[in-house]
Amino acid sequence: MTQVLDGVQRSTVPVKLFITAGIVFLIFFILPFLVGVFQTALISKLLLFGALAISLDLVWGFTGILSFAHGVFFTLGGYAMAYYLKLNLAAANNNYGGELPDFMVWNGLEQLPWFIAPLKFLPIAILAMVLVPAAFAYIIGWFIFRSKVSGVYITIITLAISSALTTLFISQQAYTGGTNGITDVAILSLAGIDITDINLYWVILIFTTLVLAGSWWLTKSNLGLILRSINENERRISYLGYDVASFKIFIWTLSAAIAGIAGGLFVPLNRFISPVYLAVAFGTQVVIWVAIGGRGTLVGPLIAALLLGQVQNSAERVTQDWQLIVGVLLLVVVLFLPKGLMGLVPERIGFNKLLESPTPNPSAGYVRAGLLDWFTPLQGALRSMQGWFSKDRDR
Amino acid sequence: MLGFNSIQAHIFYLAQEATAATDATGGADFYTFANQLLNGVGIVGVLLLTGLGLAITFGVMRIINLAHGEFIMLGAYVTFLMQSLFQMDLLLTIPFAFLGTALIGALTELTVIRRLYGRPLETLLATWGLSIVIQGVVKLIFSAQLKYVKSPPYISGNLSVITGQDGTPLVSISYYRMFIIAVALLMLGITLYLLYQTPLGRQVRAVAQNREMAKCLGVNTSLIDLLTFAYGCGLAGIAGAVISSLKSVSPPMGQDYLVDAWMVVVTGGVDKLIGVLAGSFLIGEANAAIAFMLNDPVARVIVLAAVIVLIRYRPEGLFTVQKRA
Numbered sequence: 001m002t003q004v005l006d007g008v009q010r011s012t013v014p015v016k017l018f019i020t021a022g023i024v025f026l027i028f029f030i031l032p033f034l035v036g037v038f039q040t041a042l043i044s045k046l047l048l049f050g051a052l053a054i055s056l057d058l059v060w061g062f063t064g065i066l067s068f069a070h071g072v073f074f075t076l077g078g079y080a081m082a083y084y085l086k087l088n089l090a091a092a093n094n095n096y097g098g099e100l101p102d103f104m105v106w107n108g109l110e111q112l113p114w115f116i117a118p119l120k121f122l123p124i125a126i127l128a129m130v131l132v133p134a135a136f137a138y139i140i141g142w143f144i145f146r147s148k149v150s151g152v153y154i155t156i157i158t159l160a161i162s163s164a165l166t167t168l169f170i171s172q173q174a175y176t177g178g179t180n181g182i183t184d185v186a187i188l189s190l191a192g193i194d195i196t197d198i199n200l201y202w203v204i205l206i207f208t209t210l211v212l213a214g215s216w217w218l219t220k221s222n223l224g225l226i227l228r229s230i231n232e233n234e235r236r237i238s239y240l241g242y243d244v245a246s247f248k249i250f251i252w253t254l255s256a257a258i259a260g261i262a263g264g265l266f267v268p269l270n271r272f273i274s275p276v277y278l279a280v281a282f283g284t285q286v287v288i289w290v291a292i293g294g295r296g297t298l299v300g301p302l303i304a305a306l307l308l309g310q311v312q313n314s315a316e317r318v319t320q321d322w323q324l325i326v327g328v329l330l331l332v333v334v335l336f337l338p339k340g341l342m343g344l345v346p347e348r349i350g351f352n353k354l355l356e357s358p359t360p361n362p363s364a365g366y367v368r369a370g371l372l373d374w375f376t377p378l379q380g381a382l383r384s385m386q387g388w389f390s391k392d393r394d395r
Numbered sequence: 396m397l398g399f400n401s402i403q404a405h406i407f408y409l410a411q412e413a414t415a416a417t418d419a420t421g422g423a424d425f426y427t428f429a430n431q432l433l434n435g436v437g438i439v440g441v442l443l444l445t446g447l448g449l450a451i452t453f454g455v456m457r458i459i460n461l462a463h464g465e466f467i468m469l470g471a472y473v474t475f476l477m478q479s480l481f482q483m484d485l486l487l488t489i490p491f492a493f494l495g496t497a498l499i500g501a502l503t504e505l506t507v508i509r510r511l512y513g514r515p516l517e518t519l520l521a522t523w524g525l526s527i528v529i530q531g532v533v534k535l536i537f538s539a540q541l542k543y544v545k546s547p548p549y550i551s552g553n554l555s556v557i558t559g560q561d562g563t564p565l566v567s568i569s570y571y572r573m574f575i576i577a578v579a580l581l582m583l584g585i586t587l588y589l590l591y592q593t594p595l596g597r598q599v600r601a602v603a604q605n606r607e608m609a610k611c612l613g614v615n616t617s618l619i620d621l622l623t624f625a626y627g628c629g630l631a632g633i634a635g636a637v638i639s640s641l642k643s644v645s646p647p648m649g650q651d652y653l654v655d656a657w658m659v660v661v662t663g664g665v666d667k668l669i670g671v672l673a674g675s676f677l678i679g680e681a682n683a684a685i686a687f688m689l690n691d692p693v694a695r696v697i698v699l700a701a702v703i704v705l706i707r708y709r710p711e712g713l714f715t716v717q718k719r720a
Contacts (some may be wrong), residue, residue, distance in 0.1 A: 151514065160654065160699045160702055163654045163700075165697060167695045167699075171692030214661055280650075284523060323527050330523070334511070
């Protein structure tokens with residue numbers, strides 16, 4: 001009898017997980033009514049940082065690519081949104097003559113640059129918010145993953161990218177607003193109705209939930225299996241006939257797109273974006289969330305971002321040396337808790353148990369593989385396009 | 396609200412940093428360009444000093460030390476301490492800066508680095524944590540205020556290379572820049588001597604080439620690691636002591652030098668130490684030349700982009716002999 005029950009339980013979806021997740025979601029959903037306005041804004045912000053951390057966890061925790069450039073993708077998405085809001089504000093009350101944002105006027109720009117002008121329209125801005133970081137990531141990924149460059153060097157490259165872009169954005173003051181970034185943006189409004197903070201909170205909550213659920217589904221799929229095997233033994237998985245670089249590029253681009261959306265949602269909330277979020281310091285902050293939360297756990301980085309943000313918020317009132325605590329925590333985690341704080345949760349009651357998917361149904365694999373095949377023609381087309389430019393790329 | 400607004404974006408323009416006290420009233424483009432190139436030479440000295448320690452630890456131990464900037468900062472603080480406590484001359488503080496940072500480096504190796512061997516990414520994270528901790532502790536002790544270090548009076552002023560007819564210097568370089576280069580080259584020489592002419596250096600090279608084999612032949616690899624890391628940190632300390640009087644001394648100052656030092660190391664490669672010299676020369680001069688033609692930020696972006704492309708095609712660095720796998 002137990003065996004039968006066991007079998008039934010195994011063949012179904014992880015019910016426990018869904019119930020737990022549902023309860024947590026509901027708690028978060030009604031949270032704005034329980035906490036104040038300030039906390040609502042703070043939690044929205046932390047949820048976005050959590051989504052950013054999850055996106056890094058996809059490439060680092062699962063695929064083993066440590067990136068300091070996720071702040072860059074986040075900020076690129078943020079700038080797309082900021083331009084949209086700024087341009088609409090400028091159109092509404094044109095203090096500075098015409099539709100030009102103030103910082104462009106101050107820097108002597110007379111016309112809206114052609115590459116910023118289309119961002120005035122929301123659909124284009126939303127597209128740019130996803131596509132600009134994704135395209136940038138795709139180019140970088142295509143450039144570095146199809147080479148013999150490995151682990152540590154990739155990290156150094158991401159450091160250099162972050163450093164270079166920070167310099168670039170600060171120096172192009174007329175286009176980016178320089179060190180101040182884009183401030184005083186309009187309130188996001190859809191069809192003439194202003195989006196309030198609480199609505200924004202729900203949008204962000206749903207977005208983060210979708211990111212978490214999607215990432216979980218992705219890592220449980222065959223694709224996730226391949227990604228994890230790349231992390232563990234890249235050479236072996238390439239001997240098995242998988243094109244490792246394609247998988248890396250795919251997950252890298254996807255993760256950048258998630259980061260970009262998070263950045264885009266961040267701007268209406270934060271009301272400004274600046275090169276601070278491009279800098280290496282913010283990129284490292286994301287890495288720290290993932291490291292402390294636990295690599296490859298998805299939930300861990302989200303919880304770490306939420307908790308550390310809250311602790312920081314209260315600690316900063318008392319002491320200026322909050323960063324010191326983070327540093328010590330990071331050292332302790334790296335030295336003694338390779339799985340992060342999620343490794344502390346006992347196995348018996350832990351998320352690990354909840355996350356345990358039932359024994360996979362052999363036929364289910366085909367369904368998932370089918371979705372993966374969906375991407376394959378795209379990859380194939382792209383690869384043949386690459387073939388136009390380089391002759392000897394036979395593998 | 397949340398602390399990121401307080402995280403300052405530390406932007407560091409190499410060419411700006413080297414402000415030779417010349418006015419380019421000569422007007423002629425040639426003189427400006429020559430000045431710029433000489434500025435570049437000044438940058439090369441700083442890059443060489445900061446990159447050298449990094450190259451040694453990376454070359455021998457294969458660890459990514461993101462706390463290198465903080466060791467530079469520590470060296471600068473040792474100099475500041477010595478100056479404010481004993482009114483010591485900057486030159487005299489250099490040995491203390493070396494010893495102080497080397498000691499802290501050795502402690503670090505014993506407590507942190509040693510536990511993470513063979514896991515480069517973990518070491519990278521740990522050293523980043525370490526850099527935050529060191530910054531935090533220094534901030535606790537010395538506060539976040541900027542400190543200033545006096546440079547010795549006998550190496551101030553500029554050496555005029557080309558003087559105009561009315562006696563105004565058209566192309567000149569400050570003596571302090573030349574002093575930095577001299578120290579950098581001296582440290583390079585000492586390091587080369589230690590590596591290639593002493594029994595200890597032979598052991599270090601053996602460990603760098605083949606750790607297991609060296610161990611089998613009786614080399615005490617953990618001692619070598621300890622010494623190497625301490626020495627690398629000591630070099631960072633010297634860099635800090637020498638650089639301290641160029642700008643102010645503050646807890647986050649090391650961050651400015653970290654990315655550039657790494658770019659030097661990956662450009663030159665760690666196989667031969669001379670690669671570090673070549674790497675810093677390339678980056679410093681390219682920066683100065685491009686900054687002359689365009690401007691500082693663009694120069695930095697172009698140089699960083701070039702380094703990224705370089706890593707892509709030659710991750711082992713430009714000046715490395717192809718090794719058999």
